[in-house]
Amino acid sequence: MTSAWEVRTLAEACEIKPAKSEVRQRLTDSDLVSFVPMEDLRIDQKFVSANQTRELSDVVGSYTYFADGDVLLAKITPCFENGKLGIARNLENGVGFGSSEYIVFRPESRLEPQWLYYYLSRDSFRAEGEARMGGAVGHKRVAKEFIENYPIPIPAPHEQRRIVAILDEAFAGITTAKANTEKTLRHAQDLVSGLTEGLFPQDGHSPGKHSLAELCESIVDCEHKTAPTQEEGIPSIRTPNIGRGVLLLDGVNRVSEATYKEWTRRAEPKPGDLILAREAPAGNVAVIPKGMRVCLGQRTVLLRPRRSVFESAYLAHLLLQRNSQKRLLAHSRGATVQHVNVKDIRDFKVASVPSLTEQKAVMEQVQQLADQENRLTELYTRKLAALDELKQSLLQRAFSGQL
Incomplete structure (x- = not known):
């Protein structure tokens, strides 16, 4: 982080949990708003998928309010640790409601929502938050004080946008590389599965006696x-x-x-x-x-x-x-x-039932194919892990002023 960057707490840089009263000032009970349940807040997806709508009267009472441009963060385990996070946009009437387990950040004018999104995407942030979770097992939540007091570096808005553009391009390339690696792994597994299948009698239309x-x-x-x-x-x-x-x-x-x-x-x-x-x-x-x-x-x-x-x-x-x-x-x-x-x-x-000798020979081949599949899986798993590590390395460089 450069000395020219301002450092503020999240509570200073954002309005956390905007008041629902502002919705009442411009919408009626019958107006439609977007509804985003926890399953629609994704991992590694910058913008929230707002695919459902509800009437305001159905959600204003017990659900969490947010608006276009707000950043949503899941606060409950395991969603917080898994990185469920996203920016709200294209909401019905500009308004959304969702899980009570969301923390909603509304960045002030000098803080870009996408800068905040990437900052909260860091593994180090989630690790620190996980260490500060409280509550019963299975229902732990990240501490309110941890969120409010967590520091965030804030360069000038044009610098935030420049770095975000670099991250966008790099992450798009990483996403493509991961998709290609996963596709190659699936093809390899399908090939091994087909070869294994061919070692056993095929019953066709006559299942046997x-x-x-x-x-x-x-x-x-x-x-x-x-x-x-x-x-x-x-x-x-x-x-x-x-x-x-x-x-x-x-x-x-x-x-x-x-x-x-x-x-x-x-x-x-x-x-x-x-x-x-x-x-x-x-x-x-x-x-x-x-x-x-x-x-x-x-x-x-x-x-x-x-x-x-x-x-x-x-x-x-x-x-x-x-x-x-x-x-x-x-x-x-x-x-x-x-x-x-x-x-x-x-x-x-x-x-059909081959002889025991033939069965043993088949199982030796099955084991050889399984060993090959395990080696391929290990290789491609390492590649996927390396791509994830590259993302975190880029984030670390971004927020230390090295991009």
């Missing part, structure tokens, strides 16, 4: 009630814990030894067994790894393949293939959430 009930030692439904949980203990696998071939144990519920015994009376899950999600998301299936004890949570099914017929990982990946998923979910029920019945799982037909 043998059902899963014939090819498995047992297929056991879960208990249709919620297991009592505790902080430590044995993982209870619910549908969110079932990925594509693997268990996802972050945030998994856990149960006591007594609960485990009660919930595994029908069958005790063993390493090599498959757990299939019957809904949300229906069709996902994972293999229980060696050395792990788990019990079934709600809306799951245990499949124990015949060891003389199937490699567990092969069956899991076979069920995850596009054609298999399409047939498995063809009879799913539920208007909003797909739900697969145990009977349909038992009756599911398998097109």
Whole structure:
């Protein structure tokens, strides 16, 4: 920051939370105004998407007021930390209302709204604000005093506009580069998915003669009630814990030894067994790894393949293939959430079953493709992170007078 730049607090440089009374002076209750819920305040989008309108009387009581040119900042977790922020423009009748979790800044005449937007976009601002949040877990809000007393450098308006123009051009290029990188990554993932799909039998119009009930030692439904949980203990696998071939144990519920015994009376899950999600998301299936004890949570099914017929990982990946998923979910029920019945799982037909030797060879190729996909994902993820770091570096230079 240069010595010629003035430094003021946000409360000095902006009117924070403009009064609703000014709306009453020029609009009637039946006049339309823009309505911007929290989901329409985006991340990395400079201008607010004001796609909805309401009558003034419907929103003036309990929603937050703002006008064209105001800057909106989400104050509640996780929206604040994620950077939900934008400038209001093209509002109906120049007026908008939205979430009570917005902080509204109205810059004074010497402060450009876009300068303020970029200043509040810095990771360092969000990190400092996060450290000053208060309230209950899940409902923390950035402190009012932190916002009001936060310093902002204010160069001359023409200098603000010059630097904003540089940032606009640079950020547009970064946005394009990120979009191209993400597109390339999706194409690479689609290619790997297609190659993996080609390793498995394609059932076409003839799904096969043998059902899963014939090819498995047992297929056991879960208990249709919620297991009592505790902080430590044995993982209870619910549908969110079932990925594509693997268990996802972050945030998994856990149960006591007594609960485990009660919930595994029908069958005790063993390493090599498959757990299939019957809904949300229906069709996902994972293999229980060696050395792990788990019990079934709600809306799951245990499949124990015949060891003389199937490699567990092969069956899991076979069920995850596009054609298999399409047939498995063809009879799913539920208007909003797909739900697969145990009977349909038992009756599911398998097109062909290669020898165990062939299955092992296929899974070696699947693993090689997965390793390649992981390497590509890591490479492109690093590129995306580097682009984000470049944005923050440009912001740091902008507000220290180096652009």
